[in-house]
Amino acid sequence: ETGVTQTPRHLVMGMTNKKSLKCEQHLGHNAMYWYKQSAKKPLELMFVYNFKEQTENNSVPSRFSPECPNSSHLFLHLHTLQPEDSALYLCASSQATSGGTQYFGPGTRLLVL
Amino acid sequence: DQQVKQNSPSLSVQEGRISILNCDYTNSMFDYFLWYKKYPAEGPTFLISISSIKDKNEDGRFTVFLNKSAKHLSLHIVPSQPGDSAVYFCAASRYRDDKIIFGKGTRLHILP
Numbered sequence: 001e002t003g004v005t006q007t008p009r010h011l012v013m014g015m016t017n018k019k020s021l022k023c024e025q026h027l028g029h030n031a032m033y034w035y036k037q038s039a040k041k042p043l044e045l046m047f048v049y050n051f052k053e054q055t056e057n058n059s060v061p062s063r064f065s066p067e068c069p070n071s072s073h074l075f076l077h078l079h080t081l082q083p084e085d086s087a088l089y090l091c092a093s094s095q096a097t098s099g100g101t102q103y104f105g106p107g108t109r110l111l112v113l
Numbered sequence: 114d115q116q117v118k119q120n121s122p123s124l125s126v127q128e129g130r131i132s133i134l135n136c137d138y139t140n141s142m143f144d145y146f147l148w149y150k151k152y153p154a155e156g157p158t159f160l161i162s163i164s165s166i167k168d169k170n171e172d173g174r175f176t177v178f179l180n181k182s183a184k185h186l187s188l189h190i191v192p193s194q195p196g197d198s199a200v201y202f203c204a205a206s207r208y209r210d211d212k213i214i215f216g217k218g219t220r221l222h223i224l225p
Contacts, residue, residue, distance in 0.1 A: 004156070042115065043157075043202065043215035056212065090156050101147065102213060104156030 003027065004105035006091050012111045013081065021076040021108045023091030031095065032074040033102060034066060037088040049074060081112045116140045117205050119216035127224050132190040134219050136203030139184065143205040147213065148177060148188045151200045160201075161188070190221075198223045 004025045013019050025032065034046040048056035049068040063085075065077040074091055088109050092102040118137045126132040134148075144165035149157035163170040163177045163186070170177050176189045190197055203216040 006156075009154075040217065042117070042217045045212060045214075048212070092156075101159045101162065103159065104149075106154065106156045 004091060004093055004103050006089075006105035006108050008108055009106065010109050010111075012113065013078070014113050015081060015083070017081075018077070018079040020078065021089055021091075021110075023074040023076075023105055025072055025074075025091075025093035025103070025105075027093055027103060029093035029095055029103070030071045031093060032068060032071070033092040033094075034064075034074065034076050035090040035092065035104075037090060037107070039087075043090065047076075078110075081110075083112050086110055086112045114139075115216075116143075116214050117203055117216040119201075119203050119219045121219050122217070123220040123222065125222040125224055126193050128195060129192045132188075132193045132197065132221055132223070134188040134190075134201050134203070134221065136186050136188075136216055137184055138186075138205050140205070140214075141184070142207050143214075145206050146177070146179060146186050147204045147206075148175075149202040149204060149215075151202065151218070157202055193223045195223050195225065197221060 007022045031050045033048050036044045036046055045058050046060045047066045052068045063080050067075040088107045090107045091105040094102040116139050147162040148160040150160045151157040161172050161175050161177050163179050168179050179186045200218040200220050202218045204213045206213045
């Protein structure tokens with residue numbers, strides 16, 4: 001596998017469920033990101049990790065809980081989500097704090113019922 | 114308050130002609146600008162970038178122009194090809210800052 005991969009690609013969950021999104025990058029980068037893309041809105045940055053340390057939390061509700069066990073893996077744990085959380089969740093990676101290009105995964109399309 | 118604006122949600126261009134996608138920004142601290150391309154069911158892919166010390170950057174059929182005084186940048190694609198049909202996102206950041214701000218995107222349709 002090359003680039004940035006995300007699983008699952010699609011997820012349907014109820015408001016009481018707990019699920020996790022997984023992201024893996026094979027680019028040797030040390031910064032990883034979670035973005036949310038809702039319909040007709042710009043990509044919204046949620047979290048940033050540099051060298052496994054969280055450096056940005058963009059006022060994200062606590063029902064979204066990120067985890068970065070190492071520089072290659074990033075998780076987004078979901079619990080008690082709301083229907084308005086339905087969106088495309090994109091993971092990206094880059095060289096840390098370089099202002100450089102971010103490389104995106106294909107995203108997980110999430111539907112909360 | 115949107116810091117990066119793409120005011121055209123969609124654009125249709127004849128194959129072989131020039132496609133021009135526009136982007137405006139409000140934050141004068143931005144000094145690094147990027148364009149991403151996104152196909153359905155895929156994540157955005159990096160296309161081309163420009164730093165504020167330049168006013169033009171060219172890569173094959175793609176050229177990005179930056180007008181700092183107007184806080185405006187544009188992406189030119191020439192000649193346009195069917196595979197260019199996609200959503201194009203303009204993005205901006207402060208160089209050496211990992212926070213990139215994206216616009217809403219412009220959907221480009223290349224007509225046969």
